[in-house]
Amino acid sequence: MTSDVVIVGAGPAGLSAATVIAENDRSVVVIDEQPRPGGQYYRQQSAAVIATHGVHRAEGAALIERARRAGVQFRSGVSVWGVDDDRRTLLVSAADGTSIRRHLAPRIVVATGATERALPFPGWQLPAVTTVGYAQHLCAEGVRVGARVLVAGSGPFLLSVACSLVGVGVDVVAVLEEGTPYRPRAAGWKVAGHPQRLREFAAYRARLAAARVPVRSGRRVVSAEETADGLRVVEGPTVGTGRARQHTVDALNVGFGFRPQIDLLRLLGCGTRIDALSGDEVAVVDVDGATDLDGVWAAGEVTGIAGAPSALAEGLVVGAAVLRSLGAPLPEGLAAARRDVSRARAFASTLGRLYPAPRDLAALAAASLGDDALVCRCESVSAGQVRAAQFGGTDLQAVKAATRAGMGLCQGRECAPAVSALCGSPTAAFTVRPPLRPILLAAVAEHAAQVI
Amino acid sequence: MNATVQFRIDGYEVSALEGATLTAALLQSGIRGLRRDPVSNEFRGAFCGMGACFECELVVDGRTVRACLTPVRADMDVRTGATT
Amino acid sequence: MSVTADVLVIGAGVLGASTGFELARRGHRVAVVDRGSVSREGSGTTAGNLHVQAVHTRRPGQDVPLDARRFLPLQKAASDLWEAVPDLLGIDIELVRTGGFTVAETAEQLQELKLKGEWEREFGVQTVLMDQDTVHDALPALGPTVLGATWCAEDGYANPLLVTPAYLNAARRSGAQITPHAPVTALSRDHNGWRADAGATQLHVGAVVDTAGPWLADVAALAGVVLAMAPLTIQMHATTRMPPLLRNLVQHIGEGLSIKQVTSGTILIGGGWPSGPIAAGSRTASSMASLMGNIAQAVRILPVLGQMRLLRSWAGPLAATPDEMPVVGAVPGLDDFYLAGGTYAFTFAPLWAQTLADLVEGKQPPVDLSGLGPDRLVIEGGDHGQEH
Ligand SMILES: Cc1cc2nc3c(=O)[nH]c(=O)nc-3n(C[C@H](O)[C@H](O)[C@H](O)COP(=O)(O)OP(=O)(O)OC[C@H]3O[C@@H](n4cnc5c(N)ncnc54)[C@H](O)[C@@H]3O)c2cc1C
Ligand SMILES: Cc1cc2nc3c(=O)[nH]c(=O)nc-3n(C[C@H](O)[C@H](O)[C@H](O)COP(=O)(O)OP(=O)(O)OC[C@H]3O[C@@H](n4cnc5c(N)ncnc54)[C@H](O)[C@@H]3O)c2cc1C
Numbered sequence: 014m015t016s017d018v019v020i021v022g023a024g025p026a027g028l029s030a031a032t033v034i035a036e037n038d039r040s041v042v043v044i045d046e047q048p049r050p051g052g053q054y055y056r057q058q059s060a061a062v063i064a065t066h067g068v069h070r071a072e073g074a075a076l077i078e079r080a081r082r083a084g085v086q087f088r089s090g091v092s093v094w095g096v097d098d099d100r101r102t103l104l105v106s107a108a109d110g111t112s113i114r115r116h117l118a119p120r121i122v123v124a125t126g127a128t129e130r131a132l133p134f135p136g137w138q139l140p141a142v143t144t145v146g147y148a149q150h151l152c153a154e155g156v157r158v159g160a161r162v163l164v165a166g167s168g169p170f171l172l173s174v175a176c177s178l179v180g181v182g183v184d185v186v187a188v189l190e191e192g193t194p195y196r197p198r199a200a201g202w203k204v205a206g207h208p209q210r211l212r213e214f215a216a217y218r219a220r221l222a223a224a225r226v227p228v229r230s231g232r233r234v235v236s237a238e239e240t241a242d243g244l245r246v247v248e249g250p251t252v253g254t255g256r257a258r259q260h261t262v263d264a265l266n267v268g269f270g271f272r273p274q275i276d277l278l279r280l281l282g283c284g285t286r287i288d289a290l291s292g293d294e295v296a297v298v299d300v301d302g303a304t305d306l307d308g309v310w311a312a313g314e315v316t317g318i319a320g321a322p323s324a325l326a327e328g329l330v331v332g333a334a335v336l337r338s339l340g341a342p343l344p345e346g347l348a349a350a351r352r353d354v355s356r357a358r359a360f361a362s363t364l365g366r367l368y369p370a371p372r373d374l375a376a377l378a379a380a381s382l383g384d385d386a387l388v389c390r391c392e393s394v395s396a397g398q399v400r401a402a403q404f405g406g407t408d409l410q411a412v413k414a415a416t417r418a419g420m421g422l423c424q425g426r427e428c429a430p431a432v433s434a435l436c437g438s439p440t441a442a443f444t445v446r447p448p449l450r451p452i453l454l455a456a457v458a459e460h461a462a463q464v465i
Numbered sequence: 466m467n468a469t470v471q472f473r474i475d476g477y478e479v480s481a482l483e484g485a486t487l488t489a490a491l492l493q494s495g496i497r498g499l500r501r502d503p504v505s506n507e508f509r510g511a512f513c514g515m516g517a518c519f520e521c522e523l524v525v526d527g528r529t530v531r532a533c534l535t536p537v538r539a540d541m542d543v544r545t546g547a548t549t
Numbered sequence: 550m551s552v553t554a555d556v557l558v559i560g561a562g563v564l565g566a567s568t569g570f571e572l573a574r575r576g577h578r579v580a581v582v583d584r585g586s587v588s589r590e591g592s593g594t595t596a597g598n599l600h601v602q603a604v605h606t607r608r609p610g611q612d613v614p615l616d617a618r619r620f621l622p623l624q625k626a627a628s629d630l631w632e633a634v635p636d637l638l639g640i641d642i643e644l645v646r647t648g649g650f651t652v653a654e655t656a657e658q659l660q661e662l663k664l665k666g667e668w669e670r671e672f673g674v675q676t677v678l679m680d681q682d683t684v685h686d687a688l689p690a691l692g693p694t695v696l697g698a699t700w701c702a703e704d705g706y707a708n709p710l711l712v713t714p715a716y717l718n719a720a721r722r723s724g725a726q727i728t729p730h731a732p733v734t735a736l737s738r739d740h741n742g743w744r745a746d747a748g749a750t751q752l753h754v755g756a757v758v759d760t761a762g763p764w765l766a767d768v769a770a771l772a773g774v775v776l777a778m779a780p781l782t783i784q785m786h787a788t789t790r791m792p793p794l795l796r797n798l799v800q801h802i803g804e805g806l807s808i809k810q811v812t813s814g815t816i817l818i819g820g821g822w823p824s825g826p827i828a829a830g831s832r833t834a835s836s837m838a839s840l841m842g843n844i845a846q847a848v849r850i851l852p853v854l855g856q857m858r859l860l861r862s863w864a865g866p867l868a869a870t871p872d873e874m875p876v877v878g879a880v881p882g883l884d885d886f887y888l889a890g891g892t893y894a895f896t897f898a899p900l901w902a903q904t905l906a907d908l909v910e911g912k913q914p915p916v917d918l919s920g921l922g923p924d925r926l927v928i929e930g931g932d933h934g935q936e937h
Contacts, residue, residue: 046516048484048536053515059484059536061468090534097837104837108516109530110858128517138520140497140510147488147514147533154482156489274517282834390512390520393504404561404587404714404729410831411586414593414710417813422519422549422789424861427512444831446862447840451519451789454848455855461845503790503814529858549789 015117016040016086018335019103021093021277022124024052025321026313028076029328030122030335035083037341042116043085046092046108046450050077052126052313053146054321058154066155095447096280101308110452113460120308120335123278123296124328127271127314130291130371131427132166132378133396135386136237137267141244145174145268152177159263163246165189165234166268167368172217172228174266179224186260188221189232191251191374194367196230207360231255235381237265251377269374271318272430272441279445281309288317291371292433292441300351302331310334318365323357326350371430375441379434388435389428391421399435409438419443422451470539475546487535487543488514488521499523499532501548508546522549550750552726554580556909557745557754559733559768562592563709564760564889566716567902570637572758573723575906580754581717581725582747584732584764585830588713591762594831594865595895596785596819597709598798598807599644601628602651602676602701603665604893608783608805608821609842615873615892617665619920621672623875623897626916628674628703630899638715642707643812649704649798650679650688652695652850658803659697665802666699676701688797690853704798706809709895716898733761736771742885743772756909759888763827763866765876769888774880775928778890779869782824782833786843788857790814799850808847808854816857818847824864833864867892870926877901878922879908888923 018034020027023045031041043050051057055073058066068074081087088105095104103116129144136142141159145166148158152174161184164175175188195218221228235247235257242261249257272293275285283304284297296304296311303310312331313324329350333343369377382388384397394416405412409432412418418432419425425432425443433441470483474494481490488511491499498508500522511521514533521532524544532543558569561583569581601624603617635644653659662678669676677700684698685691691698717727731748738744742755761768763780770776795810805820822839840862848855868890870876875891887908889901904914 046534048534059482061483062485064468065482095837095840108534109528111528128515129513131512131518138502138507138509140499140508143511144513147511150486150514151489151492154485154489156485156493158492390502390509390518391504393502404717404727406586406729408586408589411589411593414588415714417710420861422522422860423517426517446835447837448859448862451858451860453855454788454844454857454859457841457859458845458848458855461841464841548792 016042017339018120018122019044019116019118020122020124021045021103022052022126022313023047023050023087023089024124024126024313024324025054026126026324026328027052027122027124028055028080029325030124030312030332031085032076032080032083033329033332033344034335035080035085037336037344039336039339039341041085042088044088044091044093044103044105044116046090048090050087050089054324056150056153062154069153092450093277094449094452096277100282106450106452106456110450111456113452113456120338121281121310122331122335123281123309123311123315124313125274125277125315127273127318128426130269130272130430131267132269132375133382133386133388133428133431134234134236134378135383138387138390139237139239139244141239141263142237142265142267145171145266148264148266149174149177152181155181157181157183158266160184161186161262162264162266163187163189163260163262164266165248167191167374168268168270169214169364169368170268170270172214172221174268175226176217176220179220179226185224185226186262188226188228189234189248190228190230191233191377192367192369193230195228207356210360234265234267270371271314273315273317275315276445276449278304278311278315280447280449282306283309283311287440287442290365292375292430292439293371294440294442301334302327303334317358319358319361323354323361326353326357330354372434375430375434379431388431389418389421391423392417394418396435399432402436405436407437407439409433409436409440410444412436412438413443470537472537472539472541472543474543481537483539484536487525487532487537490537491532491545496545499545501546503548523547552580552750552752553754554578554726554752555755556580556758557582557743557752557756558758558760560759560761561587561713561717561727561729562590562760562762563588563713563716563898564762564894564901566713566720567898568758568760568889568905569725569727570716570720570723571902571906572909573720573725575910577909579720579725580728580752581720582728582731582733582750585730587717587727587729588710589830590866591868591894592709592713594785594863595709596807596817597706597712597895598809599628599631599705599707600624600893600896601674601703602649602699603669605651605800605802605805608823609839610823611821611873613871613873618668619874621668621674623900623916625672625674627897627900630903634899638719640711640715642711642715644705644707646703646705647796648700648702649800650684650698650700651800651802652684652691652698653802654694654696655803661802662697662699674701675703690795690851692849692852694849706798706811708812733768733771756885756887758905758909759886760890762868762890762894765868765888765890769880772880772883772886774883776923776926777871777928778926779871780827780866781869782827782864782866783821784819784824784835784839784843784862784864786818786840786859787861788816789860791816791857794853795851801850804846806843806846806850808851816854818843827866831863833866835862835864868894872925875921876923876926877904878918881924881927
């Protein structure tokens with residue numbers, strides 16, 4: 014299977030890059046392991062779900078339709094799990110790790126987006142605890158994550174999810190924000206200078222106020238526990254002493270922002286850097302989204318967390334750069350897209366400063382954990398085991414070797430921030446190795462028989 | 466068009482909108498615990514809902530899949546509680 | 550900081566750790582230093598097999614076969630020593646001796662099994678030659694291409710992620726000083742011993758033990774001796790956790806292959822398939838050609854593996870010599886300077902620890918070292934940095 018360009022990730026970034034490339038008559042394949050294009054922000058539902066609950070984010074549906082009309086070929090339900098030794102051929106499988114294929118890609122755009130940052134507290138592994146992102150995905154298909162729900166963590170996304178929950182009739186008992194970004198006249202809100210985005214926030218807050226959902230700043234989840242009546246969640250102050258409160262809910266939704274999903278870039282051998290505020294690994298790209306590897310570009314959240322508008326604009330910028338490398342004329346709207354990218358990034362960093370830095374959130378979560386609390390969900394490694402890891406020092410990989418934290422099914426995607434905070438590692442990034450997703454050995458053997 | 470399809474969860478007939486996310490359909494059937502963690506043997510359920518955490522793994526038609534990436538199809542056979 | 554010790558051990562892999570422990574428990578003041586974190590190179594990536602029956606003769610891409618017969622008395626001695634290791638270390642290192650098969654798929658390979666059996670008898674290593682029916686009865690999961698095998702009840706494995714830290718802990722309890730993140734960058738002769746710069750520390754020691762694994766020759770070069778080593782990288786593959794289904798180690802007589810299920814339930818597949826260029830700190834890239842080749846072969850030998858899921862691959866560096874044999878002994882032309890390294894160093898760890906400790910003490914080592922010394926690797930014209 015070949016095409017001029019392969020894009021991995023069918024979110025706003027991948028979609029907008031694909032569209033501009035296809036509209037300029039170059040062939041594009043977009044691979045995404047989700048069952049339908051859209052990525053996180055433009056997540057789309059099936060026809061039957063749409064018929065019952067309506068379209069979620071119509072502008073996303075329109076963009077996907079436009080991409081299709083321009084000839085973009087979508088390969089949905091397909092995971093990229095490896096990169097062949099030529100560093101150019103992507104190894105893909107069905108999302109369940111079967112039927113391996115290869116995509117030779119002279120030009121690759123990595124638009125793999127972000128995953129949500131999770132931080133542990135006692136009980137975070139219980140089935141009634143989910144991320145806020147998942148709760149919102151459920152809303153988008155008309156399903157309530159629970160009848161009574163507590164939302165907690167940090168970041169502007171909590172407000173947006175709480176509104177979605179209210180929208181589908183969930184009783185949101187409170188939104189707990191670990192920081193204190195909503196103090197009246199907090200300086201950052203003014204300098205943010207993005208009237209439209211700020212109005213969005215005001216609307217969220219108004220909506221929650223109207224629904225009588227309290228937004229409590231400086232408060233966090235202390236623990237969650239299953240009881241006969243539901244999930245019992247204890248909340249307490251972020252710092253110092255203050256009143257503890259208890260809630261009995263059907264679900265607790267937690268979110269601490271997003272982490273770039275750089276695993277594919279790492280397999281390709283692209284340069285990354287460590288973001289000081291989060292300890293996360295971020296793609297290094299130039300103004301065109303080009304990585305340090307010839308023929309490989311990155312767009313969207315994989316290059317740093319700046320929200321969907323930035324991802325859309327970055328997709329266009331990268332699409333233009335790819336077209337230039339293919340000898341095509343510059344597309345329209347490039348200058349505006351560049352402006353949008355820098356405005357969105359500036360807004361994101363101003364906004365980010367209103368909330369606690371991810372590293373501080375992770376450090377607080379780590380410091381609050383008792384020795385028995387679970388840190389690595391997959392391998393059942395406790396905070397005490399990580400603390401007791403000998404000879405590991407602040408070397409995240411050595412701590413992993415000593416404790417098995419990060420060795421399980423999720424390959425450390427969920428526990429990396431907490432483990433790194435517990436051991437004082439300067440990075441929250443475990444080494445990336447193939448396969449990026451578990452694959453069936455029989456499928457590898459079958460594929461090997463074809464290519465060797 | 467009949468948008469609702471029948472399928473089985475642990476042997477029980479259930480119905481859901483065709484193409485709905487399997488985790489959503491399970492939740493609507495009141496099921497949150499999806500896999501058993503091999504170390505603790507505890508039940509785990511969909512956590513990230515986007516394919517990253519693998520906590521929603523279960524067995525569909527004999528294959529281990531992430532339920533959050535799996536659309537509901539007619540006649541699929543879903544088994545929860547596998548140790549994955 | 551300045552430190553005085555009897556012996557400096559350079560490299561905190563399994564050889565440095567076990568040697569540091571052995572010296573410390575014999576009452577020497579020992580300093581073990583590592584350039585990075587401990588147990589992160591060969592010893593943190595190894596398959597951890599204890600090879601007792603004669604080892605397969607070639608990794609993929611290996612030009613020179615090792616001398617399997619010469620290996621056997623060493624394997625036997627190491628195997629005997631491993632028995633006592635868990636008690637000595639005082640923790641569970643997940644050591645199991647559930648036995649292993651070495652399978653053959655061709656008539657020629659069956660011949661090799663027979664020949665190997667003769668050597669094994671000669672050195673008192675107990676193995677049983679099994680024909681096709683017997684081996685399939687013994688391990689029904691084997692695929693139809695397997696025509697026969699040898700069985701050795703002493704083959705086994707231990708968890709390498711536990712072994713090296715356990716040795717270091719035990720060494721520390723016996724008074725050794727363990728210092729990670731202290732790269733040795735200079736070595737010179739000093740009074741009756743050596744002076745070493747290791748990170749921020751200056752050491753004055755009576756003797757130096759070089760167990761720097763893949764960087765063994767680099768450390769020897771600091772002392773002025775040029776050794777011909779041929780370090781390389783090899784690859785491992787791990788499945789998701791599975792319920793118990795394979796009790797034994799499975800190897801291949803004609804190809805690089807080892808398969809076993811470890812305590813966690815994970816199935817580990819290796820066999821010396823090559824990875825990307827050597828890079829310290831786990832930065833060696835996995836090779837997809839090796840991943841596919843190794844997995845395809847494993848599924849052929851044990852078809853039941855086809856239904857398992859590959860979770861992870863990794864690559865690790867290995868100190869190999871041009872003749873594929875271990876290197877252990879005193880370095881010619883240098884006083885009080887000893888080293889050990891080379892292939893199968895995990896299996897040999899307790900043996901090389903005793904050997905090095907004996908050499909430091911001027912005693913007779915437990916095994917015959919003829920043909921294994923560093924002398925065979927010295928490149929003439931190397932400048933001997935020793936000042937007399
Ligand atoms: C539920 C949810 C709601 C959000 N809501 C907002 C919001 O309201 N406003 C906002 O600004 N931001 C929001 N975000 C943040 C959001 O991630 C981004 O703003 C936006 O989606 C980023 O676009 P992207 O194209 O960079 O990546 P994404 O939209 O994340 O798309 C990346 C895609 O790549 C795919 N992928 C990754 N790796 C592989 C692989 N190895 N093989 C195959 N496919 C792969 C993923 O499946 C995913 O579909 C939300 C995130 C989530 C999870
Ligand atoms: C993937 C793989 C599988 C293997 N499988 C087996 C097996 O099943 N059975 C078996 O018997 N053997 C096996 N081996 C071989 C064996 O495990 C290794 O050879 C052995 O662990 C090496 O131990 P070591 O102590 O010699 O070296 P290493 O563990 O590599 O340690 C050397 C140490 O020296 C340090 N160092 C280097 N330079 C300096 C310096 N200048 N200053 C200070 N420190 C320095 C390094 O940082 C490193 O920590 C395998 C090897 C690999 C890589």
